[in-house]
Amino acid sequence: MCLAVPARVESLDAAASSAIVNLDGIRKAISTQLLDEVAIGDYVLVHVGYALERIDPDEAEKTLLLFDELKAIEP
Template sequence: MCLAVPARVVEVLPEAMARIDAGGVLKDISVALVPEVAAGDYVIVHVGHALGRLDAEEAQHTLDLIAEMAAAGEACDER
């Protein structure tokens, strides 16, 4: 299964790269596919590449769903 996750762009870097914040983890990714990206934007990230931009509301909704899945998994592990 492949999973792409939303992340906030912290800084646009040279050579089609950007630094993102993915749940408190900072990572440098390629933004070659999304050249119009700017600091503060949310992008959907898969395997170190931004695939597209998201609005903040959609990004938060997706992050909330991921958190719910993680919590459900932890509840199952406790049984």
């Protein structure tokens, strides 16, 4: 099973086909080579350092809220 997580694009480097994304305060460089188009502020699904697709901001927020709920559950 694979897991892709939504992350918000904070900056782009078009020459390197890369972006810096933010996921819950963690900033990470990812490749955008698999996407035709991406802009600052977009949400993308990230898997092993690659943006797989752009996603709807509302759906991204719903997923991120679910992650927050999971973090709040005490083991």
